[in-house]
Amino acid sequence: MSLDANELKSAFSGQWIDVRLGDVASIGSGGTPKSTVSEYYGGNIPWVSISDMTKRGKWIGETDKCLTELGLSNSSARLYPKNTILYAMYGSIGECSIAQADLASSQAILGIVPSDCLDFSYLYFYLCSLKDNVKSLGQQGTQANLNAAIVKDFKLKLPPIEEQKAIAKILSTWDVSIATTEQLLTNSQARKKGLMQVLLTGEKRLPGFEGEWAVNALSDCLSESRIHSTENNPHKRLTVRLHLNGIEARACRGTESDGATAHFVRRSGQFIYGKQNIHKGAFGLVPECFDMYETSQDIPAFDFKENCHSQWLLYYCAQESFYQRLEAKMTGTGSKRLNPADFLKTHIAMPSLREQLAIASVLSDAEKEIEALQKRLECLKQEKKALMQQLLTGKRRLAVDTELTEEAA
Missing domain, CATH: 3.90.220.20 (DNA methylase specificity domains)
Incomplete structure (x- = not known):
């Protein structure tokens, strides 16, 4: 039976409690309108598919397809509110995203709407921490998959709401650092590609070099x-x-x-x-x-x-x-x-051997910059993963002011 907000508030007393996800969130799957009915598509209601989740990552506000009101009302598709957690049951099992606006989803995706005692961002990180192990929970067949009943039975370690928000804030900061590094890496890769296009064709010459190749x-x-x-x-x-x-x-x-x-x-x-x-x-x-x-x-x-x-x-x-x-x-x-x-x-x-050496040196420097960013990105991801293991289990506690305090395991 689901716990109401008062029961949870009483149960916390400043401590962590173990709950079923289904007791602290509303969980349901989406649906897909008939693709042959053109009036169902082309509206302004974002409709999320698994490919949208893998393509757009953590936050989803725009999608490849949008439904009309007719498409929503004449199918099993459900409208989820902003901050719903979208959870993949098929294909990319365990992928998570957060709805940035009201939207609908395919039947391959669960919409998880947290209750007042559960912070949506905390839940997002908690579900992400389960990703490596969640496939073993799936029903086995031609393709392993999850269903709403399995997800409702997920065990969730839940601190008081203010601590949930503090944990989510810390982990979100790491996400920003990771996203920034990913963008720097993308920029560096594009820069190297651009340099190769102009330097290896002679379209652009390095200072001090001229003459035909x-x-x-x-x-x-x-x-x-x-x-x-x-x-x-x-x-x-x-x-x-x-x-x-x-x-x-x-x-x-x-x-x-x-x-x-x-x-x-x-x-x-x-x-x-x-x-x-x-x-x-x-x-x-x-x-x-x-x-x-x-x-x-x-x-x-x-x-x-x-x-x-x-x-x-x-x-x-x-x-x-x-x-x-x-x-x-x-x-x-x-x-x-x-x-x-x-x-x-x-x-x-x-070009001459001397110009070859100069070109190789420029491209090598660009490559080293990419390698350094790749290592930095991997370190950030590993450090975030280790932090999640501590913060989401209560091994390391956060005060409301977000300063770390250690507790015995």
């Missing part, structure tokens, strides 16, 4: 390396990841046998690519830690000639406009491949 075949910059492996060790094999994600050691396959396929020694600093997937960004430079590892002929390797700086060429090849075009050079039936001879025939515009 030479157009050379890659064979003028690279030579294929074919050092046969005498060790032929299945535990020292490399693979190239897609989408410019670099090179890594490949797990040893149980079906491999020594000497079954010819392998070649790869040295640190060499350029290597996957014959079948170079057009998907499967290439890179061999890291020092993988010196003397091996690949089959499906991952050829190349040494750099004196007129070409390795990092500059890697940046050049990392342009989508370059590596996606290589698909046209791939040959064969079934799985097409880019053979080294055809790769080396590819022509590129090359």
Whole structure:
């Protein structure tokens, strides 16, 4: 049976209490009007789908689709008030958002309307803290999912309302820091992309450089390396990841046998690519830690000639406009491949070695800035997660003035 506000106020007495979510919130699912009825859509009532939640994150006020009053009244769709917690039951199970305005939702989403004793923002963070474990609660079938009955039975640790608000305020501050860092990261990534577009094409020149660039075949910059492996060790094999994600050691396959396929020694600093997937960004430079590892002929390797700086060429090849075009050079039936001879025939515009070094230095600095922001963002997320584990369980208490006070666990 649900607890009313007076019963909860009496139960608190300044302490935390354990409650069922269904006892402190109204919970119901939404609905989807028939898509064939055009009069149901195009109104001014935001209608939230799972894709809206994953796209927009914490706060939702605008949606891809809006309902008309007719669409709302002629379906099981429900209108939820501002500050309703939207909770995904299917697909992205456990995703949470907060309604910024009155809106409706699909049947894949629960609307959770807190009672007076439950702060909506506190509930949002509490549900977010359950996300890693909530999938195990879902009904199993072709697709795991939750339902209203399961969510109503969630156990909730509840401090007095003022402490809830203080906790939510602290965690919201972390959200602002995370969002700010995410935006800085997005800006830095866009800046690097812009620099690559102008510096690697010669559209913009760095100070002190002028003159036409030479157009050379890659064979003028690279030579294929074919050092046969005498060790032929299945535990020292490399693979190239897609989408410019670099090179890594490949797990040893149980079906491999020594000497079954010819392998070649790869040295640190060499350029290597996957014959079948170079057009998907499967290439890179061999890291020092993988010196003397091996690949089959499906991952050829190349040494750099004196007129070409390795990092500059890697940046050049990392342009989508370059590596996606290589698909046209791939040959064969079934799985097409880019053979080294055809790769080396590819022509590129090359500045002098000195200008290559200068361009690589600018892009490397931009990359370091991105890496620093990525590390900062990950640290913020981990620190927030640790703080949530303490604040949402009562292991660390907040006074109403939001100053932290420790309690014994």
